[in-house]
Amino acid sequence: MDLDALTGCLASSACLVTQTTSGFIIGMLLFLVAVGLTLIFGVLKVVNFSHGAFYMFGAYFAMTAYQVTGSFALAMLVGAAGTGFLGLVFERVFMSRVYGRDVLMQLLVCYAFVLIFDDVVRLIWGPEFKSMGMPTAFQVPPLFVAGGVVPPYYLLLIGVALAVAAILGVGLARTKIGKVIRAAAYNPSMVSALGINTGLIYGGVFALGGMLAGLAGALAAPVRSLTPGMGFSVLIESFIVTVIGGMGSILGALIGALLIGLIRSFGSLGFPLFTDGLMYLFMVIVLVARPTGLFGKEVA
Amino acid sequence: MSELQAERSRDPLSVPGIEAKSRRLRYLDVLIAIAAFGVLAALPFLFASKALLDFVIRCSAFGLFATSLNLLVGYTGMISFGHGMFFGLGAYGFGLIMQRTGVPIPVAFVCTLMITAVVSAAIGAICVRLKEIYFAFVTLAFQMLIHSMILSWTSLTGGDQGLRGGIQRPVFLGIDLSNHMHLYITSCALLLIGLLLMRQIAQSPFGYTLRMIRDNASRASFIGIDVWRAKLTIFVLAALFASTGGIVMSLFVSGAYPEFAYWTISGEGIFINMLGGVSTFLGPMVGTVLLLILNDTVTRLTEYYGIVLGIVILFFAIGLRKGLLDFAVEWYEQRGDGVKERT
Numbered sequence: 290m291d292l293d294a295l296t297g298c299l300a301s302s303a304c305l306v307t308q309t310t311s312g313f314i315i316g317m318l319l320f321l322v323a324v325g326l327t328l329i330f331g332v333l334k335v336v337n338f339s340h341g342a343f344y345m346f347g348a349y350f351a352m353t354a355y356q357v358t359g360s361f362a363l364a365m366l367v368g369a370a371g372t373g374f375l376g377l378v379f380e381r382v383f384m385s386r387v388y389g390r391d392v393l394m395q396l397l398v399c400y401a402f403v404l405i406f407d408d409v410v411r412l413i414w415g416p417e418f419k420s421m422g423m424p425t426a427f428q429v430p431p432l433f434v435a436g437g438v439v440p441p442y443y444l445l446l447i448g449v450a451l452a453v454a455a456i457l458g459v460g461l462a463r464t465k466i467g468k469v470i471r472a473a474a475y476n477p478s479m480v481s482a483l484g485i486n487t488g489l490i491y492g493g494v495f496a497l498g499g500m501l502a503g504l505a506g507a508l509a510a511p512v513r514s515l516t517p518g519m520g521f522s523v524l525i526e527s528f529i530v531t532v533i534g535g536m537g538s539i540l541g542a543l544i545g546a547l548l549i550g551l552i553r554s555f556g557s558l559g560f561p562l563f564t565d566g567l568m569y570l571f572m573v574i575v576l577v578a579r580p581t582g583l584f585g586k587e588v589a
Numbered sequence: 590m591s592e593l594q595a596e597r598s599r600d601p602l603s604v605p606g607i608e609a610k611s612r613r614l615r616y617l618d619v620l621i622a623i624a625a626f627g628v629l630a631a632l633p634f635l636f637a638s639k640a641l642l643d644f645v646i647r648c649s650a651f652g653l654f655a656t657s658l659n660l661l662v663g664y665t666g667m668i669s670f671g672h673g674m675f676f677g678l679g680a681y682g683f684g685l686i687m688q689r690t691g692v693p694i695p696v697a698f699v700c701t702l703m704i705t706a707v708v709s710a711a712i713g714a715i716c717v718r719l720k721e722i723y724f725a726f727v728t729l730a731f732q733m734l735i736h737s738m739i740l741s742w743t744s745l746t747g748g749d750q751g752l753r754g755g756i757q758r759p760v761f762l763g764i765d766l767s768n769h770m771h772l773y774i775t776s777c778a779l780l781l782i783g784l785l786l787m788r789q790i791a792q793s794p795f796g797y798t799l800r801m802i803r804d805n806a807s808r809a810s811f812i813g814i815d816v817w818r819a820k821l822t823i824f825v826l827a828a829l830f831a832s833t834g835g836i837v838m839s840l841f842v843s844g845a846y847p848e849f850a851y852w853t854i855s856g857e858g859i860f861i862n863m864l865g866g867v868s869t870f871l872g873p874m875v876g877t878v879l880l881l882i883l884n885d886t887v888t889r890l891t892e893y894y895g896i897v898l899g900i901v902i903l904f905f906a907i908g909l910r911k912g913l914l915d916f917a918v919e920w921y922e923q924r925g926d927g928v929k930e931r932t
Contacts, residue, residue, distance in 0.1 A: 336722060383903075383907065386907050387906065387907065390910075392668065392721070392722065392725075393662070393668060393859065393863060393867075394863075394906050394910070396859070397859075397860065397863050397902055397905070397906040398902075398903065398906045398907065400856065400860065400902060401898075401899040401900070401902035401903045401906065402899060403899075404894075404895035404896070404898050404899040404902075405895060405896050405899035405900070407895050408893045408894070408895035408896040408899075409896070411893070412893060412896075525733070525852075528726070528729075529730070532723075532726045532730075536722075560741075562740065562741035562743070562748075563737060563738075563741045565733065565737040565740075566733075566734055566737035566738060566741060569730045569731075569733045569734040569737060570734060572726075572727075572730040573715070573727060573730050573731060573734065576719065576723065576726065576727045576730065577715055577727075580718070580719050580720075580723050581723070
């Protein structure tokens with residue numbers, strides 16, 4: 290435990306800015322993964338345990354696309370679209386068989402794919418650590434805000450995540466498709482009785498969730514190292530985020546992700562060995578005080 | 590008048606013959622356990638293979654753990670994703686007590702179980718209020734909390750290196766657990782006693798209360814059952830057996846490692862249950878043997894262990910749709926019905 294480092298950091302504006310930015314980065318990446326998780330749960334009522342694998346695929350797809358084409362924008366696109374397609378196939382072929390069945394069976398199918406996907410990545414890209422490298426467009430000197438360091442790439446990352454949050458929030462609340470999705474979450478049989486293809490909605494939502502996780506992976510590829518199994522810690526953390534924010538709530542995912550990001554970045558100063566423990570402790574406290582999470586609806 | 594008295598003397602709730610029947614079944618369970626012990630004890634004389642004995646010891650550790658998890662998952666409908674924390678707690682508690690104090694093994698055993706009881710009662714009191722998926726999450730969070738405590742409390746637990754330096758095993762009443770044969774017999778005995786006790790819990794009126802809570806918790810609470818208390822009781826009891834599994838494991842590897850408290854142990858426990866079947870008492874035991882065989886052979890054959898294991902899981906989850914023993918029992922019963930109809 291190193292409380293002096295923590296109080297020292299809180300007193301200096303430079304350290305405060307640096308740590309807050311790094312907390313926001315962690316939080317924003319987590320948000321992109323967690324919001325997919327929360328959407329899939331909200332509409333399909335399935336806890337997608339294999340969501341971390343989509344994050345991993347996003348990163349690997351982006352890396353390969355970047356190496357082949359050299360275009361960063363294209364790499365992001367391939368990362369997101371590729372995992373979106375993967376999500377669609379996964380949902381239609383496998384997950385759709387276990388809807389309405391035991392929660393355990395759904396978890397098991399996902400668990401199987403966590404194992405399979407990790408090995409597939411090992412088979413294709415090899416077991417060693419990979420790195421994509423920072424794209425040339427962002428190899429510029431960092432910005433200094435109040436003495437703290439803020440790399441420009443981080444600003445892009447935060448901007449993309451906030452844009453996704455805004456688009457999702459407005460899209461679900463205002464557009465016709467958003468209304469249909471919410472209706473399908475509320476009462477799928479009624480929606481299908483009205484002549485709407487719920488299978489398509491389910492597949493679409495799963496693909497969207499997978500795509501967002503893939504986008505997160507692609508965005509993380511330049512700043513994190515790539516390894517088979519990299520999805521796992523992200524999965525656990527985004528679980529914590531969705532549980533804290535409330536399963537099914539987009540705003541909850543955003544707030545929860547930022548909280549966890551800040552806990553991680555400041556906790557690593559004060560409690561370097563117990564950073565993970567702090568997250569779990571926070572999750573326990575939230576769950577005990579409000580079992581449905583900060584922004585979750587009460588379960589009837 | 591005599592008719593009335595006869596009517597009154599009979600307990601209105603008693604079903605004729607059920608007492609005797611359940612007693613008979615209990616004797617049968619004991620007989621089966623003794624027979625199984627006989628078979629296990631004879632194994633080393635039939636096959637002089639150390640690998641086989643090791644396999645049975647590992648089966649005992651994981652079997653105790655998985656069967657105790659089934660008391661929660663299969664009998665009470667509480668899907669715990671953090672049951673492995675008690676496995677880890679047992680291994681670490683026992684290892685630490687033996688390393689630090691050097692008391693006789695049974696004393697350390699009882700002390701570990703007492704610690705587990707206290708910890709599981711405290712954690713359970715918080716967790717069992719939550720339902721379904723939220724229960725799974727909060728148990729998972731506690732599991733990871735304990736795992737990070739083990740990792741960060743380096744001075745006590747050795748951090749990510751685990752408890753090293755071996756565990757002292759002083760001879761007690763002629764039982765020398767550093768002797769491989771003695772360790773084998775002891776873990777077999779612990780497994781069978783544990784299974785027998787869990788079977789008694791499952792078949793007792795309390796066990797049937799648990800099934801009722803699983804099927805309809807609000808109805809159970811309407812007829813006056815304290816659901817919270819029953820759930821907490823089984824949570825603590827299951828933790829004790831999981832802890833025993835951890836103790837066997839720590840004796841086997843002569844130490845304790847953080848992986849014992851990692852969430853994957855809980856995940857494996859759930860997987861074992863699904864593999865073997867949750868609606869039969871011995872399902873988890875079958876699952877344990879299956880998974881360990883699978884583990885051993887697949888890792889020997891290929892380095893892409895995940896793909897093979899994943900496909901096997903998919904076969905069970907999407908193809909068979911239930912555990913192996915459940916499937917076998919159902920198949921047998923259906924076949925029996927068919928035969929009856931024909932005759």
